Amino acid sequence: MAEATTRKTRGPVLPVVLSANDLFVGEVVYLTEDGWTADPRRALVAHDEAAAARLEERGVAAARENRVVDPYFVPVTIDGDGVPQARHIREAIRQRGPTIHPDIGKQADFKAA
Amino acid sequence: MYRYDEFDARFVRERVAEFAGQVARRLDGSLTEDEFKPLRLKNGLYLQLHAYMLRIAVPYGTLSSRQLRQLAHIAETYDKGYGHFTTRQNLQFNWPKLKDVPEILGLLADVEMHCIQTSGNCIRNVTADQFAGVAADEVEDPRPTAELIRQWSSLHPEFGWLPRKFKVAVTGAEHDRAAIKVHDLGLKLKRHPDTGEIGYEVVVGGGLGRTPMIGKVIRDFLPRAELLAYLEAVMRVYNSEGRRDNKFKARVKILVHEIGAEEFVRRVEEEYAKLDGPTVNAPVEEVERIAAYFAPPAYEALPSVSILLDQARAAAPALDAFVRQNAFPHRQPGYVALTVSLKPVGGVPGDMTADEMRAFADIAERYSFDELRVTHAQNLVLPHVRQDEVPEVFAALKAAGLATANAGLVTDIIACPGLDYCALATARSIPIAQEIAREFSDEAEQRDIGPLQIKISGCINACGHHHVGHIGILGLEKNGRENYQITLGGDATENAALGERLGPGIDAEAVPGAIRAIVSTYLERRQHGEAFIETVRRAGLDPFKTAFAEVIREAAE
């Protein structure tokens, strides 16, 4: 297994949330109104480019301040419960946890995720 | 078993202390991620899809019970209660926290373990035949060679930043269970046909990944004493001429391919002639010192056949099936090596829980001289079990949920972590393995099908060795969906071959049916006693392609 060198998106397909990994723990986190959360349901959704730019700015700052690693946009759709759901399968698995272990990861920690 | 000397122990402790300092500086912000990343990779720490991942070296796949218990302790205390054995005989933890890693490394050092050479552009942890020192078909135990290479390469000042990673495998047996032809460098211990002297066949330039290649023999016979100087020459040629301009062309296989095996040999021999062999080669005493650590355990003198086991097998079909499938002939009369499958139907190939590790450590301690092995097929081995005690061992394995009798069969599938864990993956591997195993869950049917290796990778990097699977499965992404390419005819042994594509990629749901169609084609065509791979070689790909096309046609309807 090798490791990805960079993870960048071009202009994001809106709407998006901003995700990263927590530096200390490694856990997948999402940017909210007031900081980072491990709970994908609480991610702040940017519906337009200006909002996305604000997310990105805060993400870059958090990486510079060594709170998170590799922040990047995750394109989402909003489901019937108003929860952002990642569009791409990779991000959907990242948002929930290993598909083979429903008892592990965010899918277990945050039931409705 | 190899025991660290003071020097090794100090070296590992120093590395732990050094990395602890680097982690502290990362956490307090003195190091940026860009600065820290190469440092953490040098210590086996990756950032994966969900979390950090720590890869722990299991040199040549040999572990003691004490070490496995420590891994269980780490799994429980610092991870989510399980670990994953890989195709490089390593163990990975999927959920360690960065802040805990120095402590974990300290616990590993307590049992002479570490994460050195599990990542980065260095000579990686050396792998070996899982039946090393045990196999009846072995010229010599390959582990002293593997350990010698470990010691030589760990601190080698020239080879800390190679163009790319460099993987070495060693076998001492006629039948290659270490896949030496698909490593950057493969060594096979052999006897000189005329003199009887022991030396090596040297194979270079094999590898899988995006450009799979079978290695070329660059020396038919290298006298044993010349090993390190010769390897030094190989590494020098690679280090100076391997392509650093393009990550995808930097492995030694590309160099060998681009300049040709003959020219590569010429350059190596030229370099070798310039080297002062005696100053590079290990002194005889050192080689002997290392070999002494791998001396066989204190076997008892036993008759070669165990009447007790024969009787127990006659009375218990499950035991009989287990022995038939998972037992491997031992060179010592009265003993046997047992493969312990980490592939129960519906399980995750290579995963082991902390409870299973503890139970297994107890079994190895009691019945196998405190020793166990990890195989590149993501299974474990009890290397020295008394035949008389096999019924007891089987009962204990069964109680621990570790008695699956499928070694080498269609459900003994290699699968990389894939998109369930891996940041580079394009598709999932594990659920595919699980669905195929369910499709063939009937044990009698598995036995009827016989030896058949299915290998699955979740991306082109090929950690699941799909190119050399009798049936290979490669997970890709197509239009935002997981899509699987099926190859046929690969082989990782001395008859190494790369599989060929059967047709276009298919959806995940179609994979078990496609494998079923391939297997049925084999069953229809096999001649008496012919194994799957033999039928494929004899009959060629066409009948299988036809069956595969039929599956695709039906799926499209």
Ligand code: SF4
């Ligand atoms: S083959 Fe690809 S998906 Fe599988 S472990 Fe290797 S890098 Fe990850």
